Amino acid sequence: MAARPTAVRTAGRVLLYVVLLAAAAGIMLPFAWMIISSLKMNNQVFTAPVQWVPDPFRWQNYADIWLKADMVTWLKNTTILSVTVTLLQVLTGSFAAYGFAKMRFPGRDALFLVYLGTIAVPWQSYMIPQFQMISGWGLNNTLLSIVLLQAFGAFGVFLMKQYYESIPDSLCEAARIDGLSEYAIWWRIMVPLSVPAIASLTLITFVNTWNDYLGPLIYLRDRELWTIQLGLKSFIGQYNAEHALIMTGSVLSVLPIALIFLAGQRYFVEGIATTGVKG
Amino acid sequence: MATPVVDQPAAVLPGSALARPRRPGTRLTARNALIGWTFILPNFVGFAVLTLVPVLTLFYLSFTSSNIFGTASWVGLDNYQRLLTDKGFHTALGNTFYYAAVHIPLTIVVSLGLALLLNQKIRGVAFFRTVAFFPYITSIVAIAVVWNMLFSPEYGPINQLLGLFTDGALPGWTVSKDWVMPAVIIVGTWRDMGFYMLLFLAGLQTVPAELHEAARIDGASTWQRFWNVTLPCLRPTMFLVTVMITIASFKVFDLILVMTDGGPGRASLVLSHYIYTKGFVQFEFGYASSVAVVLFGICILVTVVQFVYNKRKEA
Numbered sequence: 001m002a003a004r005p006t007a008v009r010t011a012g013r014v015l016l017y018v019v020l021l022a023a024a025a026g027i028m029l030p031f032a033w034m035i036i037s038s039l040k041m042n043n044q045v046f047t048a049p050v051q052w053v054p055d056p057f058r059w060q061n062y063a064d065i066w067l068k069a070d071m072v073t074w075l076k077n078t079t080i081l082s083v084t085v086t087l088l089q090v091l092t093g094s095f096a097a098y099g100f101a102k103m104r105f106p107g108r109d110a111l112f113l114v115y116l117g118t119i120a121v122p123w124q125s126y127m128i129p130q131f132q133m134i135s136g137w138g139l140n141n142t143l144l145s146i147v148l149l150q151a152f153g154a155f156g157v158f159l160m161k162q163y164y165e166s167i168p169d170s171l172c173e174a175a176r177i178d179g180l181s182e183y184a185i186w187w188r189i190m191v192p193l194s195v196p197a198i199a200s201l202t203l204i205t206f207v208n209t210w211n212d213y214l215g216p217l218i219y220l221r222d223r224e225l226w227t228i229q230l231g232l233k234s235f236i237g238q239y240n241a242e243h244a245l246i247m248t249g250s251v252l253s254v255l256p257i258a259l260i261f262l263a264g265q266r267y268f269v270e271g272i273a274t275t276g277v278k279g
Numbered sequence: 280m281a282t283p284v285v286d287q288p289a290a291v292l293p294g295s296a297l298a299r300p301r302r303p304g305t306r307l308t309a310r311n312a313l314i315g316w317t318f319i320l321p322n323f324v325g326f327a328v329l330t331l332v333p334v335l336t337l338f339y340l341s342f343t344s345s346n347i348f349g350t351a352s353w354v355g356l357d358n359y360q361r362l363l364t365d366k367g368f369h370t371a372l373g374n375t376f377y378y379a380a381v382h383i384p385l386t387i388v389v390s391l392g393l394a395l396l397l398n399q400k401i402r403g404v405a406f407f408r409t410v411a412f413f414p415y416i417t418s419i420v421a422i423a424v425v426w427n428m429l430f431s432p433e434y435g436p437i438n439q440l441l442g443l444f445t446d447g448a449l450p451g452w453t454v455s456k457d458w459v460m461p462a463v464i465i466v467g468t469w470r471d472m473g474f475y476m477l478l479f480l481a482g483l484q485t486v487p488a489e490l491h492e493a494a495r496i497d498g499a500s501t502w503q504r505f506w507n508v509t510l511p512c513l514r515p516t517m518f519l520v521t522v523m524i525t526i527a528s529f530k531v532f533d534l535i536l537v538m539t540d541g542g543p544g545r546a547s548l549v550l551s552h553y554i555y556t557k558g559f560v561q562f563e564f565g566y567a568s569s570v571a572v573v574l575f576g577i578c579i580l581v582t583v584v585q586f587v588y589n590k591r592k593e594a
Contacts, residue, residue: 046434092322099318122530124551125575129336152325250421273481
């Protein structure tokens, strides 16, 4: 390969960085605006030209929001839901994935096709019969309804199955010869080996449940049951002129997720890449 | 993998005492199936009851007059007949196709572009990847309210920026019937592109470096290598991404619900939103189900078409 002149190479490199930095700035702009506005006086949010540095910094917003909005209840409910759903999804998902990836029995592949088929079916198309059914059980307007809605998704099964298939079958065979039952193989061999995949599934499920808006919107009517998304939306409706405070609430709703994401982003990326790459 | 033919002590075989004498292989298969099912059942029961049953019920429901009072009588094709003349439904269908027609190609181009930029050996790749993916994990409500402020026609930063370049009329964005769809498409693309970028990045790792090397030696330009090496190797990823974006576009809902509530007027009303309104606001469960069947049909149809197309290309 002919070596290109270094000057051209360097120029290309600089251009690449300029493009990437500009793109990054553009992508992050809404978040920057959110944080900046959350620290402003309300009448400073919309100004021409845009004021990029709050003057003065109004930290008081972060105290006021707890008084004006029932953030404690919302955060508590959202946390309960996210933790419960994540536990169930990881447990049942990895358990089922073992059956699909490491056991052979009649009907297994047909069953997996059923799971696969539902990828193409949007929840919005069956939310009505599902609502009628869950209401019929008397679970409308309970946190349990959201748990049921989210905990048995096919996604966990796919992700864990994909990962289990990358673990050599010879390991299981050896364990079987040693007299371990299938359940023991799952618990003592597969689970410890699949920690990265479990981490991916945990993070992705937690974030999805935390951010879910439609499920709670349809099922949770009582204020005491509201999640952070429902609460924030109602707060926006109620105080629609309080731009700075709305931004404060938005920052607080995003913050836990942002921290979780930054701490475990490797697992997010790997989880999405493994489910995606094989199709 | 063969069925494990390991002779285990009879004591650990549950139910083996009940089994009639058969060839040992058959018994092992049956036992294996039983154990296999116990692994799958906890998830499958939840999945079957909460997903499969509602999907099947949907079709029945769409032929009834089910409503809030719990009365449901069989009305045959009445609901579907009503769809033919329902202006609201037609608007929702049109807007959904509008969203899909712009959002699908736009998101593919942008996310593939990002993935190609980040697939190079440069410093800071992890940082840029994090930035691009971040919008995808933040909540719809926070995103919608921030973008609404950014799009604010008079004092929003976006129009202030545009004002620097033009003296003409600025777009009204979410308060304008003509600009509301472009506005939600921009936000939708901004939010989704990081996710698909990750899928493309994973796909790009499977493109053999030797192919690029060979093409370069043959004198192929960067552009030619992209079209003749990268894209063909990416086809499985491209298929997956296209199917996923297509379904995501046709079912688009929460973003638009929070940003514009379908307005102004019905200018950003989409199919899922119409199902929601008919079902959970006006409690016409039966009629809403017939709209849902249409959404279901579109999603299945485009998936099957893309699947067949992909298979044919593969052959």
